[in-house]
Amino acid sequence: MKTRIAAYAAGLALIGVGVRGVVADVPVARWAAWFAGAAILHDGVLVPVVLGAGLATGRLPASCRGAVRAALVIAACVTAVALPLVLGYGRRPDEPSRLPLPYGRNLAIVLAAITVIAAAAVAARMFGRRRPAGPRHEGRAR
Known part of the structure; x- marks a missing residue:
C-alpha cells in the first residue's frame, strides 16, 4: 500500500x-x-x-481475433510515429543529412514483419488446436 x-x-x-x-x-x-x-x-x-x-475483425474466429487486432494496433502506432518521417517533414534540400534514410521502405519492412509475426501467431493457434483423433479415455472401463 x-x-x-x-x-x-x-x-x-x-x-x-x-x-x-x-x-x-x-x-x-x-x-x-x-x-x-x-x-x-x-x-x-x-x-x-x-x-x-x-x-x-469481429467475424474472425475467436482464436485469431486477438492476434489480428494486436497486429493492427501495433501497425497503426508504428505508422503514426513514422508517418512524419515518411512524408519528409523537416527535410531540407540544403541539408541532406537531416532525414537521410529511406523511411518509406523501412516502414514497409516493419509492417511486413508485424504481418508475418501475426500470421505465425494465428497459424500456431489454428494448427496447435488440431490433435490427432484417438481414444480419449484409454484407461477407463466402460
Whole structure:
C-alpha cells in the first residue's frame, strides 16, 4: 500500500512539473488549440477507425481475433510515429543529412514483419488446436 501511495505521489509531482511548464512557457491560445485538436483527432478519427477495425475483425474466429487486432494496433502506432518521417517533414534540400534514410521502405519492412509475426501467431493457434483423433479415455472401463 505504501508503494502505491509513493507512486501516486511521484506521478502527481510529475504532473505538477508538466503543468507548471505549460503555464510558464506555452501561450494559452496555442495550448488550447493543441488540446482541442488532439480531442478532435481522437474522437473524430482514432475512435471511428478503432471501432471499424473491431467490427471488421469481429467475424474472425475467436482464436485469431486477438492476434489480428494486436497486429493492427501495433501497425497503426508504428505508422503514426513514422508517418512524419515518411512524408519528409523537416527535410531540407540544403541539408541532406537531416532525414537521410529511406523511411518509406523501412516502414514497409516493419509492417511486413508485424504481418508475418501475426500470421505465425494465428497459424500456431489454428494448427496447435488440431490433435490427432484417438481414444480419449484409454484407461477407463466402460
